[in-house]
Amino acid sequence: MGKSDKSNNSNKDKKDNISGFNNQKRSSKFDDLTGTSNLRPNSPNGNSLTTKEKAKKIWKWVVIAIYLFLAGLGFTGLIQSCVLRTSSTVGAGVELYNSRNDVxxxxxxxxxxxxxxxxxxxxxxxxxxxxxxxxxxxxxxxxxxxxxxxxxxxxxxxxxxxxxxxxxxxxxxxxxxxxxxxxxxxxxxxxxxxxxxxxxxxxxxxxxxxxxxxxxxxxxxxxxxxxxxxxxxxxxxxxxxxxxxxxxxxxxxxxxxxxxxxxxxxxxxxxxxxxxxxxxxxINFFVLRRPTDWNSLSNSQKDFYGTGITNLSSAFIAYENINSQWIKVEQIGGQYVTKDANGDGIIDSDEYVIITDPNRIAKFRYALEAEVVSISNEDAATAGLLSSEAYARDYLQSLMNVAVRFPQINDFYQSVLGNVDSVTESNSRVIFDNLSKEKLKGIVSSNTRNNQKAIDDSKLFTLQQKNAILTYQNEVTSLMTKLGFGIRKQVYSDENSEYYEPNNNKEFKVEFLPTTKNKKDIVIGTGSAAQKPITSWKDSWRLGPFYGLIVYPLSFMINGMMNPMPSMNGWSGIIAIVIAILVTRVIVTLFTYKTLFSTHKQQQLNPKKAKIDAKYEPFKGNREMEQRKRQELAKLYKSHNISMIDPIKAMCISMPIFISIWRVVQGIPDIKSTTWLGIQFSLTSWKELFGGAWQYLPLLIIAAATQAISQLLPRILNKKRMKERANKAEIAALKKSNKTQNIVMIVFIVMSVIFEAGVQIYWIVGGLWQIMQTLAVHHIVKSNWYKTKGYKYV
Known part of the structure; x- marks a missing residue:
């Protein structure tokens, strides 16, 4: 064989070796993701993946996509819960209805x-x-x-x-x-x-x-x-x-x-x-005018003046009958003073003397120095009012129609005007008709402040009459102030006091004065949050898939249950919440039941896990050996049907449902308006408790207790078994785990008491479910069925 032949054979062997390495040593993990590599490397004929295997891999990625989508829904719901404004009051915030006709x-x-x-x-x-x-x-x-x-x-x-x-x-x-x-x-x-x-x-x-x-x-x-x-x-x-x-x-x-x-x-x-x-x-009332002798008054006298619409008491000037003459009594710093110390009409001292004798003060008479102001009875169409102002005026009239029936208003007529015997159905409107601005002006004195000598007896009132006038004034002006009505005014300030004066000697004008600058579209008597009613499945999608896929279907079910039910003193709300929790928890359990048993299985495998830990203890820090350790642990868990990502899967499913039912409890008007055993579902329990509503205390205690028990129970049930089987490393790991769980438990307890009472009912029912579920799993894993064959299915 020639040199060149040897060289060719060598290259051929090298290629065969590389080919063999590529076919046998490389990972086949991603073969199904390539368009040209669907060969089965271990198959002698190199056939492509079977249809069943392709379907399994496709389904695997579909499941991953589903869990990622559910996780996204959960985080979306969490963010929306922080951003979208809700209200504990019906008619405000995001609300859930089955029909727009029910809003x-x-x-x-x-x-x-x-x-x-x-x-x-x-x-x-x-x-x-x-x-x-x-x-x-x-x-x-x-x-x-x-x-x-x-x-x-x-x-x-x-x-x-x-x-x-x-x-x-x-x-x-x-x-x-x-x-x-x-x-x-x-x-x-x-x-x-x-x-x-x-x-x-x-x-x-x-x-x-x-x-x-x-x-x-x-x-x-x-x-x-x-x-x-x-x-x-x-x-x-x-x-x-x-x-x-x-x-x-x-x-x-x-x-x-x-x-x-x-x-x-x-x-x-x-x-x-x-x-x-x-x-x-x-609607007539009195307003303080800046006195004509303003410049001659001392600072203390100026300070004694009130603020017009809200305080009329300083407009009364006291007089005392001395030697058959009504002599003015000075008022300084809220006290009556006089230069006539012994009341004999002779000035004995230049010093002011405070009058403290109640019998003497009780005999004082009073003149009223004020302006009479009227809110017109003109119709909205002819008064030139904005629509928002006209509605506010209508609203005020509704309250005045009730206030005018009060006995103290009747007393004002009897003791001051003397023309109404009693308020009856036939003459309740007479009060409005008879109380003209001119008639009220007739009881007001003018320029009495400088009159040190005699004054017309008909212009003076007893203390009883003074109180009747003040009662009437306070009733009218308190309603106006609450609703945002005020007088267009020119304000004079001196020594931190304000006084009302007509502009250019014109009449005072009363207006609806909301706190916001633009009163054109301000409606009186609304909630602090805009009402955002969701009335159909189509509507729910304006808030995204979290509301469209989970929140609205759940609310539709609860509304459908509550609408035909009578109130039953609040029990209908309890029943609806219980049914909603049972339905949602059953659904979650069907998809996550394996996770309920995985913790127990991991505890059963702790001795084998400890052996693997001990086996690789000498190789701590060695990357290759630590990789082998992870592979061996994965193989151990897989052989016992334990997936380390099962808890993550369970969270992906339970988190969006947990948040959605929370939003439903806060958003269904029938639940928000429920009152049960004196507990109003829309109110925050701890705030009501601090306000003296003790009926909320048991609810707070039960809510906190159920959360604490549901978190502690699994640890209590496993404590004895862990003591018998755990080594030192496992005990140390358990203590570290317990610290984390304690933090989680505290967070859940705090969350269970800071929300509205209706949400706490949800926390209590959910906590009881968790407790029963933990006990059920504990008894199942101790049964012979589980030990012999049941563990294979979970």
Whole structure:
């Protein structure tokens, strides 16, 4: 054989060796991903992969894609939970409905509360004393009519005081009211009827703006002193009447007081006016004017002035009857002072003397120095108001229609104006009609501050009359202030005090003054968050696949269960949450049941794992040996059907479902408005507890306890077994693992107590499921069935 032949044979052998290496030594892991390498390297005939093997590999990558998609859904839901604003109140935030016809408005709830205060007991007329059962006082005023209006004294010469009842309208911000379906449908139809005056096309479009996405709606509900909603039929009472509609109606055509900003925008854009649902009456009140002798007042006297619309008390000037003349009593720093120390009409000292004798002060009379301001009763169409202002005025009128029925307003008429005997159904409106601006001006004194001598007795009021005026003023102005009404004013500031003065000697003008700059499209009485109702599966996709694929289907199921169910004092909400959790947890368990047993299997393999760890302990730091160790551990786990990525798979499935049911509990109005055993699902338990609502304490304790037990139970059940079988390395690893688990447990406990009560119900039911699941797995792995053949299937 020649040299060249040897060389050729050598090259041929070399090529054969390389070919053999390529065919036998290289990995076949990615053969199915190449277009030309679908040969089976171990097959003698080099056939390509079978259809079944291709399908398995394709399915493997499909499963990976599914898990990645689910993980993405979970993270998307987590981010949206932080970004999308929700609200604990119905009619605000992201809400979930089965139909747009069911979208509920935001309801402002007001409550008439009965209160009492201690006041001086004055002699009334003989008839009034007989009415209240004080026959002794009636006989005294009969014999001496001059006693009327004077304070009563006890046997020791002290002024008698009595507790008197009065009423206020308070906004109940925590009241979460869900309007019933019938009323909701009437609201939408009402818009068509009211605005049909502008033509059918406008009426249809205005009606279509009801319940749209991203709107701020407003409606009104007033509860009487008996906690029952007032209806239009109870116009003369402060107690409620049974009314299944709940929302307050105006006194024009029994229409509900309702509006939203989308409708306001439409009216403004098309030059259409809001149509009021109440008959408007003048609303009159008093305002402080900068006094004419401003420059002559001391700083302390200037400071004593109030702030006009909210404080009328400083507008009263006290007088004392000395030697048959009414002499002004100075007021400095909130105290009465005089230069007539002994009250004999002779100046004995140049020093101011503080009057502290209550009997003397009780005999003071008061002049009122103020301006009378009126909110006009003009119709919205003729008053030149913006639609937002007109709705605010209508809203205010609704509250004033209730306030005017209060006994203290009646007392104002009786003691000051003296023209109304009592508020009855027939004359409740007389109060508005009779209380004209001119009549109120008649009780106001002018330029009394410089009058040190006699003053007309008809311009002076007793303390009882002064209190009646202040009560009326406070009732009117407190409602105005709460709703954002104020007076257009020129402000004078001195010594940190503000005083109201008409511009260029013109009348004061009252306006709706919302806090935001642009009041054109501001609607009074709305929630702090825009309402974003999701009413169909198509709608849900505007918030992405997390809402479209998981949240809305789940909410549709719960709404479908709750809608036909009666309230059952809140049990319907509990039942719906329990069923939702059972359904979702069963679904998750069907896909992740292997993970429930993997922990137990790993603990069973701990002795074998310890042997492998000991085998490679001398080679610590050697990359090649550590790689072999990992391969050997992987082979061990695989032989016992354990996948190290099973926990990750379980998390990919459970995380989006966990977050979605959390969003559903917060977003379904029927659940938000549920009250169960005095616990309102929409309120935050720990805040209510600190506010004195002790019924939330058991809920907080149970929520925290179930989370703690569900986290600790697996460790408790495995503790004995670990002590018997674990070596030192395993015990050290267990302690390290326990530290991590303790942190996780604390996080879950904190999360279970910081959210709303409805979410805590979810945490409790979910925790109980976890506890039962842990106990079930524990008993299964101890059974003979599991030990003999059951372990093969899980």
């Amino acid at each position: 509920a408005p935001y309801v402002n709830t007001y409550k008439i509360s009965e209160k009492s205060k201690e006041e001086i007991d004055y002699y009334l007329t003989e008839e009034e004393e007989i009415k209240r059962g004080d026959n002794e006082a009636a006989q005294k005023v009969k014999e001496n009519p001059y006693l009327i209006g004077s304070p009563k004294l006890d046997n020791f010469g002290n002024i008698k005081k009595v507790k008197t009842k009065y009423y206020v309208i308070d906004q109940k911000a925590k009241e979460n009211f869900l309007t019933n379906k019938t009323t909701i449908h009437e609201l939408k139809d009402q818009l068509k009827t009211i605005y049909d005056i502008y033509g059918k096309e406008h009426a249809e479009k205005i009606s279509d703006y009801y319940g749209v996405y991203d709107n701020y709606s407003s409606s009104l509900r007033i509860l009487g002193i008996d906690n029952v909603a007032l209806s239009n039929s109870s116009s003369s009472k402060i107690s409620g009447s049974v009314d299944n509609k709940g929302l307050l109606q105006g006194d024009k055509n029994n229409n509900f007081i309702f509006m939203n900003n989308k409708i306001i925008n439409y009216l403004n854009t098309n030059g259409l006016a809001y149509i009021n649902q109440n008959d408007w009456y003048n």
